[in-house]
Amino acid sequence: MAPPMLNGMDSSDSATSPAERYTTPTTLYSWRPPSPPHIHIPPLSGLDTSITLSKYRGLDDEQETREILSVITQGQNVAVEKPDWKYEMRRHIQAILSFLYLGPSSGARDIETLRQEGITMLLVIRDSKTALARILSGAKVAQQLGIEAGAIDVSGNMELIAAFPKAIQTINDHLIRVFRHRNPQGVNSQTLAATPKVLLFCESGNERSAAVAVAYIMATYELGLIEAIQYVQNQRFCIAFDDEMKHTLLNFNQLLEARRSVTQTRQAEATVSQKSKRRLELYDDDDGDVDMGQEDDRDRFSGRTKFAPFM
Template sequence: MASWAESHSNHYVAAQGYSDKRRLEAPRVNVPPPDLNYRNGTPTFHVHGLPYNRTSGQYGHHEFLRALVSCHRFDLAHSMLTWQYEMRRNAQAILPFLFLGPSSVARDPAFVCDSGITLLVAARSSKSVRARKSFLDPATFASSAGIATWTFDFDHPAEFISLVKPVIRAINEHLEATCARTPIRDIHDVCGKVLIFCESGNDRSALLVAAYLMVVFGVEAIAAIHMVQSQRFCITLSDDMKNVLLDLQTITTAERQVSDADAVMKPFVMPSNDDGSVATRPRRPSKRNIDELYTSDDDMRNGVERLVETNVREGVAPFVDVAD
């Protein structure tokens, strides 16, 4: 007696060729070009950031970072019309105090001295470091004499977010220590300069620079990529790296929302009045009740109907009926 699969296999045909290749790849991230304005033939664009609102020291001293962000605007000239292939061997200033480039410039004492670099940060492969401990270690470079160094090791981009916070904090603490005056009133009050590099200066180090822009200056992931690429046109971020930046954007947004909520709640922690009496506390916002937390079945059905009406892309059936 024929099995059920054998008796029904001739009633269906595959709708399309099957491949599991996409299951092994990161979701594609499309990065559209920035909106450019042309001034005297030079492409320029502006990036909107957010004020630094955190009060914790997880990324450095919050007062220094708040002043740093407030005194800098992102009006950038794009290098796409002037970029030349040989420029990939040089380092470019993404911010007045933050450079991005390959390991060859980090090894160059002349460049480090002439550019005023005070901190070398190497973004390295953990696998390469396990094979050779001195791999891209800036402390072993002749150019690092008398200046600070830092290494940031990770293999897969998925490890990046969990490891990047101490690196950003170290960079900011170094910059604060080099300030000509505090609080700073101008971006040029920051005397220190940081060079972030990897082997090519195009992937791991570019990812770190983009993350720094997102965390400190509050720019979105796509805008951070635009900023880095506008100055170093040869960067090559993989889809894995772009997805990491999108995940980091979600995390930084949540951190900012928590900081805003903490600022709103500060009036509820009030000191005593000048006469010694207890200060009057305003009414604390009420918590959500269970009716607000859960939606009814009718609301869920209405939500599904609205999704259907908006022409959401539907999936493709893996099999179709054989035509009569």
């Protein structure tokens, strides 16, 4: 027997709401986990169209290396909007910082430009398969110019978050090494030699190498994700990050913030410990004064014969 009808509708109609009956899905339902939210990077516009970097704020460096990196990174690092960007410029290298350049693999083969800009190291960010095939490398050009060459190999964008610290350390180690060679007296030299310069490159100069440049700026100058991307994009307009790359950089920035928080906590604890130690030293000094008074009192009775007041 068929089920009774309610208000002229059968049982199948009664199982759906009015909204469901008069709407049609635009796509098929998906049961996968939701995608991460989109990270929008607005262009610099209006009155504030420049980003000026602060002094060096790297982590986990010795005093000498911090001083050297502070000298190297204190150049005129200001990103200004470039309205004259042309499509052909994507094939050339651009100075992101006074000591850090970014470009495609074709730019890393332009020997004349590399010589004119004073590049001292070619650092390629490449896929591990490309590394095995020896397709992308700056070793030959570096050998012709008498400069250094390095490589950071990753099997995918997900490995970049682990490769960022290695790339940053590679850049800083080269800067420090060349600076010491050119300035034997260190930062106290009366006239400092030319600053060493590193060129980051990948196939296009717009993805992995650009991500390393953004990560370096976040780690070195304590810039946030959006500002760091804006800074690099102002210098090389053609960089392109998908949401996966942006979230990889966001996760790296969160790791940097956590490390800075731990460092600040340790520094605060060390300061409190030093103050406590100082107070204990002052207390010990006071005890020493009391002991000296007791020694003076004993000296007054030295040399006297023993006297027993009662038998």
